[in-house]
Amino acid sequence: xxxxxVETKNLxxxxxxxxxxxxxxxxxxxxxxxxxxxxxxxxxxxxxxxLLGLLAPTSGEVKVFGxxxxxxxYSIAQRLNFSSAYAxxxxxxxxxxxxxxxxxxxxxKKYRExxxxxxxxxxxxxxxxxxxxxxxxxxxxxxxxxxxxxxxxELLLLDEPTASLDPEMADTVRKALKKIQKEKNMGILYxxxxxxxxxxICDRILFIHEGRTIAEGSPKDIIxxxxxxxxxxxxxxxxxxxxxxxKKEG
Amino acid sequence: MESVxxxxxxxxxxxxLHKRSLPRTFEIMFWPVMELLVWxxxxxxxxxxxxxxxxxxxxxxxxxxxxxxxxxxxQQGVSISFIEDIWTQNIVNLLxxxxxxxxxxxxxxxxGFLKTLIITLILAVIAFSLYHFNLISNLHLYxxxxxxxxxxxxxxxxxxxSSLVIRWGHAAEALIWGVPFLIxxxxxxxxxxxxxxxxxxxxxxxxxxxxxxxxxxxxxxxREMPVEYMVTALLLNLVYFVLGGLFFNWMYKQARISGRLxxxxxx
Numbered sequence: 001x002x003x004x005x006v007e008t009k010n011l012x013x014x015x016x017x018x019x020x021x022x023x024x025x026x027x028x029x030x031x032x033x034x035x036x037x038x039x040x041x042x043x044x045x046x047x048x049x050x051l052l053g054l055l056a057p058t059s060g061e062v063k064v065f066g067x068x069x070x071x072x073x074y075s076i077a078q079r080l081n082f083s084s085a086y087a088x089x090x091x092x093x094x095x096x097x098x099x100x101x102x103x104x105x106x107x108x109k110k111y112r113e114x115x116x117x118x119x120x121x122x123x124x125x126x127x128x129x130x131x132x133x134x135x136x137x138x139x140x141x142x143x144x145x146x147x148x149x150x151x152x153x154e155l156l157l158l159d160e161p162t163a164s165l166d167p168e169m170a171d172t173v174r175k176a177l178k179k180i181q182k183e184k185n186m187g188i189l190y191x192x193x194x195x196x197x198x199x200x201i202c203d204r205i206l207f208i209h210e211g212r213t214i215a216e217g218s219p220k221d222i223i224x225x226x227x228x229x230x231x232x233x234x235x236x237x238x239x240x241x242x243x244x245x246x247k248k249e250g
Numbered sequence: 251m252e253s254v255x256x257x258x259x260x261x262x263x264x265x266x267l268h269k270r271s272l273p274r275t276f277e278i279m280f281w282p283v284m285e286l287l288v289w290x291x292x293x294x295x296x297x298x299x300x301x302x303x304x305x306x307x308x309x310x311x312x313x314x315x316x317x318x319x320x321x322x323x324x325q326q327g328v329s330i331s332f333i334e335d336i337w338t339q340n341i342v343n344l345l346x347x348x349x350x351x352x353x354x355x356x357x358x359x360x361x362g363f364l365k366t367l368i369i370t371l372i373l374a375v376i377a378f379s380l381y382h383f384n385l386i387s388n389l390h391l392y393x394x395x396x397x398x399x400x401x402x403x404x405x406x407x408x409x410x411x412s413s414l415v416i417r418w419g420h421a422a423e424a425l426i427w428g429v430p431f432l433i434x435x436x437x438x439x440x441x442x443x444x445x446x447x448x449x450x451x452x453x454x455x456x457x458x459x460x461x462x463x464x465x466x467x468x469x470x471x472x473r474e475m476p477v478e479y480m481v482t483a484l485l486l487n488l489v490y491f492v493l494g495g496l497f498f499n500w501m502y503k504q505a506r507i508s509g510r511l512x513x514x515x516x517x
Binding site for chain 2: 013015045046049052053054055056070074077078080081082084086087088089090091092093094097100101102103104105106107131147
């Protein structure tokens with residue numbers, strides 16, 4: 001199986017009033033967790049939407065599993081999954097009903113056993129007959145992650161997956177994610193504003209600001225390059241003087 | 251087989267909604283039953299004051315009311331199912347899944363068909379109980395092609411209104427309810443085509459619904475229906491289906507360029 005899961009070259013997305021992405025190039029390999037970081041409005045969601053085939057780029061190249069997400073959307077969709085705070089499962093259905101529906105959509109074999117295993121992994125087995133709308137924010141996040149693993153994805157796009165979790169549960173989720181990622185040799189594109197979490201979970205980081213790449217490398221290398229103590233300090237530096245840094249690096 | 255799985259998954263998604271919500275299930279029946287009660291008693295009144303002269307008109311009115319509801323509900327079945335996933339912020343989960351758009355739409359057809367079938371049965375029973383009106387004995391086997399064409403046109407309208415929602419999101423919601431009422435006055439539902447002014451008749455003739463309602467009145471009046479009515483309705487429905495599909499595809503592409511597709515349900 002090819003190692004490269006995602007590749008974009010000089011990706012641009014221009015709206016009438018703003019440039020959301022400006023020559024963004026990224027690569028994500030199998031078995032790697034790539035952190036896509038940046039302040040609000042940096043272009044993270046735009047990049048993820050393009051990879052998912054939800055948004056057409058203005059120019060540039062995008063390949064997921066070596067294919068265009070616009071001409072091969074369905075073959076790609078079977079092999080990836082996505083979780084985000086703004087994509088919820090229907091609140092008026094039970095947890096088990098939602099997972100059954102998505103199991104059918106993804107053609108999951110022996111889905112009942114699969115659902116039970118995943119509910120256990122994310123410690124939400126006790127919620128299977130609860131109404132999704134009655135779950136807490138943290139429980140909903142874990143349910144969304146359960147849905148994400150139904151199709152054994154080779155590539156996972158996670159947009160702030162632990163945003164609404166308490167520290168203990170966030171740790172449980174990170175460990176579960178890391179465990180499955182290692183077992184399945186999965187590639188994960190991860191966005192988060194929790195810098196210690198990013199340092200812990202990501203193998204590599206891509207910092208973007210105003211749609212442009214500001215820095216790329218392992219968390220340790222980036223911290224060293226920016227002469228900082230932590231990723232949080234790097235983040236603040238980038239937000240406060242991102243444009244300047246980019247011009248210097250560029 | 252994979253398509254069957256995905257369609258059954260989406261069909262289940264809509265059926266589960268009713269298991270969870272009694273008011274939602276009740277709402278399906280509420281408006282059609284209320285309309286039938288009003289129109290049914292109007293028809294009874296017309297029949298009483300005019301004796302035989304207008305009795306067929308009264309029968310046509312009740313029939314027309316039930317048929318209008320079939321058209322309206324089949325359109326709503328598609329559009330409301332679509333918008334339901336925007337309301338619940340589930341649409342992105344579906345758009346990034348292997349679910350094909352045609353499979354999704356087909357599931358909404360099936361769900362709409364089931365809903366329409368249940369409502370029509372309830373209306374037929376009420377009409378029989380209160381007004382001694384028998385839908386089957388009035389229309390015989392002609393009932394099948396007439397209802398089939400109404401369902402087709404309702405679904406084609408549903409694809410059209412869903413396209414507007416895909417492109418403009420919540421802003422286009424009002425059109426889901428409004429578009430069927432745009433065609434109501436010119437579909438010759440409660441009155442014959444000849445009542446309309448000539449220029450409006452020209453527009454009316456490009457709607458499949460006009461041929462269904464004209465056909466329905468022909469059966470009630472003469473016990474026979476000109477075949478060309480159903481053939482024309484069927485051909486027009488095919489045209490509207492193709493146009494609806496092309497329009498949906500175009501709107502989908504536009505939403506993908508503007509970024510609206512990924513933001514559906516977020517505003």
